[in-house]
Amino acid sequence: xxxxxxxxxxxxxxxxxxxxxxxxxxxxxxxxxxxxxxxxxxxxxxxxxxxxxxxxxxxxxxxxxxxxxxxxxxxxxxxxxxxxxxxxxxxxxxxxxxxxxxxxxxxxxxxxxxxxxxxxxxxxxxxxxxxxxxxxxxxxxxxxxxxxxxxxx
Numbered sequence: 609x610x611x612x613x614x615x616x617x618x619x620x621x622x623x624x625x626x627x628x629x630x631x632x633x634x635x636x637x638x639x640x641x642x643x644x645x646x647x648x649x650x651x652x653x654x655x656x657x658x659x660x661x662x663x664x665x666x667x668x669x670x671x672x673x674x675x676x677x678x679x680x681x682x683x684x685x686x687x688x689x690x691x692x693x694x695x696x697x698x699x700x701x702x703x704x705x706x707x708x709x710x711x712x713x714x715x716x717x718x719x720x721x722x723x724x725x726x727x728x729x730x731x732x733x734x735x736x737x738x739x740x741x742x743x744x745x746x747x748x749x750x751x752x753x754x755x756x757x758x759x760x761x
Contacts, residue, residue: 619632619636628657628660628661628664630647630650630660630661630664630665631664631669633647634664634665634669634670634673635669637673638669638670638672638673642673643673643674644673644674644675644676645670645673645674645675645676646675646676646677646678647661647665647675647676647677647678648678649678649679649680650677650679651679651680651681658679661677662677662684662706662754663706663707665677665684665686665754666686666706666707666752666754667707670686671688674686674691680759681758681759682756682757682758682759683756683757683759684754684755684756684757685746685754685755685757686752686753686754686755687703687746687747687748687752687753687754687755688748688752689747689748690745690746690747690748691745691746691747691755692743692744692745692746693717693739693743693744693745693746693755693757694742694743695739695742695744695757696739696742697738697739697740697741697742698738698739699738699739699757699760700736700737700738700757700758701718701737701738701739701744701755701756701757702734702735702736702737702755702756702758703715703722703727703734703735703737703746703753703754703755703756704727704729704734704735704753704754704756705727705728705729705731705734705751705752705753706729706752706753706754707729707751707752708729708751708752709726709727709728709729709751710726710727710748710750710751710752710753711726711748711749711750711751712724712725712726712747712748712749712750713725713726713727713734713746713747713748713749713753714746714747714748715737715744715745715746715747716744716745717739717740717741717743717744717745718737718738718739718740718744718746719737719738719739719740720737720738722734724749727751727753734753
């Protein structure tokens with residue numbers, strides 16, 4: 609494998625296991641002291657895997673680590689306290705609460721600002737917002753939000 613030849617450490621696990629490959633990778637990255645993780649791929653056309661990956665990135669397996677997910681369809685930033693969202697004015701950005709309510713959600717640099725609002729999982733209140741500036745800021749007092757920036761056509 610080219611990655612191993614280049615000196616990348618590769619862990620192999622059985623196909624039949626209790627955790628997904630992504631959960632195992634997150635645990636390995638945290639064990640090595642990672643403070644930022646960028647996941648590339650993980651969309652793969654299967655809805656069950658896509659949802660499991662989104663929930664894993666927002667769950668305890670990635671606590672304390674800044675996480676971004678580049679799916680090929682979107683850029684997803686996990687917001688546990690605060691994060692900057694970069695793009696061009698007019699770019700879409702949806703904010704989705706996961707794993708429970710996101711309380712005290714505030715935004716700066718988005719067309720439709722949130723000013724300390726609570727977002728519940730399943731709520732569409734944060735869907736299809738737009739960047740007003742090249743960098744927007746999102747913060748939450750508690751909970752977790754996925755900031756989803758769809759790829760441009």
